Amino acid sequence: MDIIGFLGLGFSVALDPINILYCFIGVLLGTLVGVLPGIGPTATIAMLLPITFSLSPAAALIMLAGIYYGAQYGGSTTAILINLPGESSSAVTAIDGYQMAKNGRAGHALATAALGSFFAGTVGTLLLAFFAPPLARAALNFGAPEYFALIVLGLLVSIALAHGSILKALAMIVLGLLLGMVGQDIYTGTPRFTFGIRELYSGLNFVSVAVGIFGVAEILRNLENEKGRDVMVKSVSNLWLGKEEFKRIIAPVIRGTALGSVLGILPGGGHILASFASYSAEKRLSKNPAEFGHGAIEGVAGPESANNAAAQTSFIPLMTLGIPAHPVMALMVGAFILQGITPGPNVINDQPALFWGIIASMWIGNLLLVMLNLPLIGLWVKMLTIPYRALFPAIVLFACIGCYSINQNIFDVFAIGFFGIVGYVLIRLGCEPAPLLLGFVLGPLLEEHLRRAMIISRGDPMIFLERPISATLLGLALLAVLIAVLPSIRRKRKEVFVEED
Amino acid sequence: MLAKFSLRDLLAGGIFVLAGAYFALEALNYEVGTPFRMGPGFMPLLLGAVLAALGIGVAGTGWQKPDREKPLPPSWRGIVLIIGVVIFFGATIRGLGFVPVVFVAAFASAMASRLNSPLFAALLAVGLTVLCTAIFVIGLGMTVPWFGPWLGQ
Numbered sequence: 001m002d003i004i005g006f007l008g009l010g011f012s013v014a015l016d017p018i019n020i021l022y023c024f025i026g027v028l029l030g031t032l033v034g035v036l037p038g039i040g041p042t043a044t045i046a047m048l049l050p051i052t053f054s055l056s057p058a059a060a061l062i063m064l065a066g067i068y069y070g071a072q073y074g075g076s077t078t079a080i081l082i083n084l085p086g087e088s089s090s091a092v093t094a095i096d097g098y099q100m101a102k103n104g105r106a107g108h109a110l111a112t113a114a115l116g117s118f119f120a121g122t123v124g125t126l127l128l129a130f131f132a133p134p135l136a137r138a139a140l141n142f143g144a145p146e147y148f149a150l151i152v153l154g155l156l157v158s159i160a161l162a163h164g165s166i167l168k169a170l171a172m173i174v175l176g177l178l179l180g181m182v183g184q185d186i187y188t189g190t191p192r193f194t195f196g197i198r199e200l201y202s203g204l205n206f207v208s209v210a211v212g213i214f215g216v217a218e219i220l221r222n223l224e225n226e227k228g229r230d231v232m233v234k235s236v237s238n239l240w241l242g243k244e245e246f247k248r249i250i251a252p253v254i255r256g257t258a259l260g261s262v263l264g265i266l267p268g269g270g271h272i273l274a275s276f277a278s279y280s281a282e283k284r285l286s287k288n289p290a291e292f293g294h295g296a297i298e299g300v301a302g303p304e305s306a307n308n309a310a311a312q313t314s315f316i317p318l319m320t321l322g323i324p325a326h327p328v329m330a331l332m333v334g335a336f337i338l339q340g341i342t343p344g345p346n347v348i349n350d351q352p353a354l355f356w357g358i359i360a361s362m363w364i365g366n367l368l369l370v371m372l373n374l375p376l377i378g379l380w381v382k383m384l385t386i387p388y389r390a391l392f393p394a395i396v397l398f399a400c401i402g403c404y405s406i407n408q409n410i411f412d413v414f415a416i417g418f419f420g421i422v423g424y425v426l427i428r429l430g431c432e433p434a435p436l437l438l439g440f441v442l443g444p445l446l447e448e449h450l451r452r453a454m455i456i457s458r459g460d461p462m463i464f465l466e467r468p469i470s471a472t473l474l475g476l477a478l479l480a481v482l483i484a485v486l487p488s489i490r491r492k493r494k495e496v497f498v499e500e501d
Numbered sequence: 502m503l504a505k506f507s508l509r510d511l512l513a514g515g516i517f518v519l520a521g522a523y524f525a526l527e528a529l530n531y532e533v534g535t536p537f538r539m540g541p542g543f544m545p546l547l548l549g550a551v552l553a554a555l556g557i558g559v560a561g562t563g564w565q566k567p568d569r570e571k572p573l574p575p576s577w578r579g580i581v582l583i584i585g586v587v588i589f590f591g592a593t594i595r596g597l598g599f600v601p602v603v604f605v606a607a608f609a610s611a612m613a614s615r616l617n618s619p620l621f622a623a624l625l626a627v628g629l630t631v632l633c634t635a636i637f638v639i640g641l642g643m644t645v646p647w648f649g650p651w652l653g654q
Contacts, residue, residue: 051641165510167562171517171555178524178548185541190531192541193524216583219613223579226616389617393610394629396583397603400590401633405643413591417584424580428572429513447544459537 006356007129013058013357014364022059026066027365031372033067034074035383039395041071042437043218045331046210047398049338050406057339058354062361064335068328069121069311069362072271073369076113076304077380080106089271089307092279096292096299103295107239112249112297113304114373115241120257120305121366124312127261128319129359132348135320139345142321144452145463149470151446153477154323157266158438159484166484168431176436179204180443187451199411206334208412209440211399212419213433214327219392220424226389239374249301252282256305264310265317266325271310275303312362319355320345323442327434330441509572510563517556525549582613598649599638604630 013019033044045064052060075090080097093113100109142150159169182193183203194200241249259281260274282302283292292299314325315332322344324330336343341351348355373380403412423433457463465471524545534540586606594602607629611622637643 054641165559165562167555167559168513171513171552171559174548174552174555175517175520178520178545178552181524181545181548185531188532188541190541192531192545193527216587219583220576220580223576223583223613224573226614387616389611389614390621390625392614393607393622393625394632396586396610397607397629397633400587400606401603401637401643404590404594404645405637405641408644410591410594413587413594417587417591420587421580421584424575426513426516428575429509429516431513450544451539454536454539459535461536 003129003133006133006352007360009353010129010356010358010360013353014062014360016058018056019059019062019357019361020364022055022063023066023361023365024368026063027070027073027369027372029063030067030070030072031074031077031369031380032383034071034076035078035380036386036391039218039391040214041068042327042331043211043215043395043399044071045328045335046207046214047395047402049207049331049335050402052335053338053406057336057341057351058357060339061332061335061354061358062365064332065315065358065362066365068332069308069365070369072308072311073114073117073373074380076117076300077110077373077377078384080109080113080300081381082384089275089310090304091272092275092303093300095279096294096296099293099295100297100300105295108241108245108297109300110377111239111241111374112245112300114370116249116253116256116301116305117308118366118370119253120260120309121312121369122363123257124261124264124309125359125362125366127313128316128362129356132316132320132355132359135316136345136348139321142345142469143467144449144456145467145470146473148446148449148453149464149473149477150321150323151442151449153473153480154317154325155435155439155442155446156477157480158326159435159481164430164432166481169435172426172431172433172435173439176439176441177443177446179209179436180440181447186444186448197411199409203444204440205403205406205409205412205415206330206437206440207406208403208415209419210327210331210437211403212416213423213437215395215399216416216420217423217427217433219395220420221427222388222392239377245297248297252278252298252302253305255281255285256302257309260306260309261313263306264313264325271307271314274306274310278302278306308366315358315362318343319347319358322347324438327437330438333441505565505567506560507563507566507568509568510566511560514556514558514560514563517559518553519556521549521552521554521556523549525553576613576615578615579613582609586610586613593651594645594649596649596651598646598652599643600630600634600647601649601652603633 029044030041033039033041045067052064072089076093078084079090079094080101083094083098097109100106155173159166159173182200184191184201191201256278259278263274263277264271279299279302282298283289286292286298314329317323317325318329318332322342324333333343341347399416400413403416404410406412427433453463464474528542528545528549531542532540533542533546586609590602590606604626607626608622611617611625638645638647
């Protein structure tokens with residue numbers, strides 16, 4: 001079958017009424033959490049993972065994917081209307097989008113964001129469809145050393161793209177790796193770090209870890225400083241772009257899409273980096289850069305396209321290699337595993353309907369998002385007025401109920417509390433939680449592949465350097481760390497990420 | 502001497518050193534093995550040592566860089582109530598059943614915010630109890646009693 005045939009298969013799965021329904025629920029929830037304060041896609045997907053257990057694999061993954069890219073749309077709405085990015089990747093959109101809204105051009109800014117995102121989403125999905133099969137084929141030849149090198153690369157690049165102290169990010173990764181080792185050893189069955197508690201033999205429940213660190217810790221953080229938020233724009237009109245504006249956004253959208261597609265594949269916060277990179281590129285290329293920061297439509301079009309393209313292409317490493325590029329993708333790995341499927345290069349051959357169905361659903365989801373976001377914008381504006389103090393109790397409850405419902409195991413619930421406290425303390429001390437979760441998910445894989453590689457080489461670590469692919473990957477990993485610690489780049493990173501805090 | 506350190510870095514580093522030391526020392530109780538045939542203790546020992554070293558590094562970077570801004574004080578009320586709710590949920594869900602546990606948990610967590618009055622918290626708790634029961638117990642068929650054995654059911 002060629003790509004058309006595969007996409008046809010995909011659409012036949014994605015257009016199944018049940019799957020359309022779950023795709024719709026996914027993007028709706030995604031937009032909702034993107035719009036609502038204090039809850040992001042990571043916590044949402046973690047909370048909803050248990051619920052998807054009872055769905056078919058296709059419906060479950062289509063819905064969870066929808067939450068992720070839907071949140072990118074919703075995040076831009078809050079960024080434009082109230083100058084509060086719902087998602088970190090929309091931080092740049094807030095700069096010019098909010099200024100446009102202040103000048104009465106909120107409708108234009110929202111339409112630009114939605115149209116740019118739709119274009120970028122379409123291109124990103126196509127790229128995924130074209131590049132995933134050859135990459136998956138290449139990955140089938142990967143042995144343990146290559147996988148080990150790939151995981152190391154993924155972990156190290158993710159810190160190069162994180163903000164804040166690199167040493168702290170490294171330490172968080174290692175702590176995550178260690179936490180991932182709790183439970184029975186894969187080869188010998190020896191229970192490790194279990195304090196003799198039987199419930200820990202199968203390892204820490206990663207839904208508990210994710211919900212604790214990204215949900216509960218975030219709530220505790222927000223309770224430190226409670227304040228309401230002002231919604232300046234009560235109604236949005238004039239959603240149609242004029243010919244003039246349309247012309248102005250075409251080039252930024254295409255450039256943003258290209259940048260985002262490339263950066264999205266990188267591990268770590270690819271989509272965040274993409275939107276920042278696109279913004280500075282547009283500013284540099286603009287004929288009147290002085291307009292930037294005062295409502296330049298290009299400053300909305302470029303970054304919004306970039307972060308949406310990146311959201312789409314960040315599925316490539318997950319779908320082809322089984323390696324998550326960032327925490328949300330790590331949760332998707334968990335979703336695959338809950339459904340009894342090991343994500344990786346085999347999925348495309350063993351479960352073609354599932355693989356292509358997810359890809360096709362992304363395009364449908366993007367279409368649904370445009371329809372949801374533009375005509376229904378009034379509804380989302382109303383949502384913005386829901387106060388945080390009414391929301392967080394629901395988050396706490398959903399977290400507890402969701403975790404408990406996976407295995408009816410109360411230990412999983414206590415673990416939420418533990419990781420909530422741990423996450424809160426570490427965040428207060430300036431440590432980013434994302435690398436910890438990434439390390440936690442990849443820890444067991446890293447250990448398995450390392451041990452297997454060392455058995456193959458009879459204990460000679462040179463195996464990683466003698467095989468060309470693993471040597472290249474490890475070289476890239478080293479390069480990523482070196483670049484991140486170079487003084488000039490460090491200053492740049494500070495500038496780039498300063499807006500986020 | 503201490504005043505010259507960033508307290509945040511010092512504390513973060515300390516946590517990493519302690520965690521690394523725990524994992525490394527505990528790993529010694531398991532078979533470490535050789536690089537050729539790694540035992541269950543090999544990776545944790547290695548990574549624990551790395552974590553402890555990174556922790557020292559993190560504390561060291563805070564040298565001569567005392568924290569300038571004072572962090573916001575933690576909301577003790579929030580911490581106690583939210584973590585308390587999570588523990589309460591785990592401890593009583595089997596005994597009390599879904600409806601009472603969700604109601605109490607929703608009320609208590611809503612009270613974690615200083616901006617919520619008891620009346621608002623109670624109303625919110627009623628709403629969330631109805632919503633959660635509808636979604637999880639009726640909609641998703643979660644196997645949990647509405648009212649548990651402790652309540653004589």
